Amino acid sequence: MNQPTFPQLLRSPTMLLAFGFGSGLARKAPGTFGTLAAIPLWWPLQQLPPVWYLAVVVAAAILGCYLCGAASRKMGVHDHGGIVWDEMVGYWLTMFMAPAGWGWAIYGFVLFRIFDIAKPQPIGWADRHVHGGVGIMLDDILAAGYAALVLHLTAYIMA
Template structure:
């Protein structure tokens, strides 16, 4: 199996773990989004997709409780993504998708209720996460460790949330 690393510095990268290995490691299991990051193609998209049903439950929280969940999952994510990255010997291995979970949840913070909004938020988040407009691309290249893995998705989530909220505002005021 392949990894995302092409450099020769640091520890020798390990291949993508199997589901059995994920189940033996709580850090890898969570960092790989309960296994969604094992998708052979587009693991970030599958990770974001796995975040949608979890968001369904989050949407019923008060804004303060939802914000608390975002902060906690961000902090936990910095640890999980950093630890998984070290364990695999690859910075931001493609299968690490906890950052996509939190980025999508941030996109959907205070979003209108409904499956069309959930889909719209999904598409917006994936566009910003893949395109990495400034400063997302800068953060992705320059900030390392668990914080670096999380930060580009947080920024993509903020961009996507701004577009989603702007769209909702326009729809409801026109």
């Protein structure tokens, strides 16, 4: 399958979610656009108690293993650039228990994109060696861990 069109995504809930409601169709930097698409969904998510927030994000990550794997198989390409559900979940993980406010939302966005693109170890290893839907999700989950650590350390230092 070539790059899908938005009408094709609308016919497949799996592809619609995997492509971040269409944000993954961006011709340049689809991962960045997928992460941007996660921000409006994060805003109400942050209102949940931490245990519910984490439960929703863990469920989204588990669902993502299926979505990303199925979309990857349909596209015939491992981790096609347009598959951005993993970036969305990565952003939500980055922002778990982050301070409120747009400044922190932007800071978390920037940190997550830096770690997702740079792929310091073990992110790079996971990206190269773990395949399928789990592999697609894992490198972004690890990038979110690094980004969250830096974000929370920054918040602690600034407190």
